[in-house]
Amino acid sequence: MTQSHTRLAGVAAHLPETTLSTAELEDRLAERNPTLDLPRGLIHEHSGVRRRHIALPHEKPSDLAAHAARRVLEDNDLRAADLDLLIYAGVSSDAVEPATGHIVAAKIGACCPVFDVRNACNSVLNAIQVADALISAGRHRRVLVCCGELPTAGTPWTVASAEEYVTVAASYTVSDAGAALLLEAGSEPGVLAHRFSAYSAGWQAAVSAVDNLTTDPWAGRPTIGPLVVDSAGLVRGIENIDYAVFHKPLADLGLTWDDFAAVCVHQATLPTLWWFCDQVRIPQGKVVVTIAQHGNLVAATLLVQLARVVGSGRVRRGDLVALVGLASGASAGIVVVRW
Known part of the structure; x- marks a missing residue:
């Protein structure tokens, strides 16, 4: 196979419509921990987060990834059948086994090979690295990198103490989202x-x-x-x-x-x-x-x-x-x- 370049054909994001402000989150924490005096303003002061997105109760990481995947395909007048490879690159996953990429592929109707790449918040970057290597080597011509993040599923709504609250404070800054990037073989490097x-x-x-x-x-x-x-x-x-x-x-x-x-x-x-x-x-x-x-x-x-x-x-x-x-x-x- 001949060597080619990798171009960025399209990108899409899916942000759930339901949001929760930091003030609303603190209200909910106060209601569920009535015996604790949890400090107000700590989350915003230390993180700068004012609002986060919350997926629908029935949605899983694969759903969020599929929303973004469908959008980027539609934007490029493509069908899922046009994909050569799908790489799922989210921290969140639907299950330990199988690879969440299979679930996303099934939901969008893709029939190409799939696998997952996972390296915390650098998962997508590593997936781009892998996709570029495969496209440049002529192994694939059209690769979809996607992820669905559902970190709010791990929100600790009850805590044992104010000290524990501080320890898990990062869990109150996360947000749900889906994203997809379409990479293709091209004559000019992207x-x-x-x-x-x-x-x-x-x-x-x-x-x-x-x-x-x-x-x-x-x-x-x-x-x-x-x-x-x-x-x-x-x-x-x-x-x-x-x-x-x-x-x-x-x-x-x-x-x-x-x-x-x-x-x-x-x-x-x-x-x-x-x-x-x-x-x-x-x-x-x-x-x-x-x-x-x-x-x-x-x-x-x-x-x-x-x-x-x-x-x-x-x-x-x-x-x-x-x-x-x-x-x-x-x-x-x-x-x-x-x-």
Whole structure:
């Protein structure tokens, strides 16, 4: 098979219409923990999150991914039968087995090979890396990368103490979403570079346990344990990652951050976002900010941001975009694309 380039054909996002403000969330927590004096304003103060999206009670991660997948196919006048490969790249999954990619494919009517790629909030970036390798090698011509995130299923509505509330506070910042990216073989490169790094010794800084995973994944919404985060430990993990992972691809391409129409950066909290941008010298005006009004969208974050800037016209065909990933583990990465 001949070598080809990978172009970005389309992107779509699905954000559930139902939302929950941080004030409303705090009201609900107060009602369910009447004996505790839980501090008001803590969530917004430390995360910047004002609102998050909540999927419908019957929806699963595959449903959210399927919504976005159908939209990107429709936007490109394609059918699911036109896909050569489907890669599911969400942190959330419908079941331990089979791969959630099978469930998404069945729901949209695809008959192509599928598999899952999972690396916390960098799952989508790693899936783009894999898709680019397969397309460039001539193995596939049209690949759909999709994810469906349902992290609100793990929201701990009752806590034993104010101390526990602080420990699981990250669980109150997350948001449900679906996203999809269509990649195709092309004569001109769309995926220009990708580079990744990890500091795996810091994996314990952010953990969502599977101890509470339901034994019947089809009975109601899937459940997971709360996200327990050691904020200081997570920051140390990010600091231990060599920031050359972000700078070298740009240098190799002869680019600076100013050359990009938009820089999409994973966002767990607003303060951490601006701290990180300062560390790697990303101009704030280039960043697509979603954390305040949409919460932490987990692995869907970067594609939701890309869909927003493409949909608004901020990014047009031929423009450069950087997708910058940060994830628990800890891992970091960048994918440089020309839209």
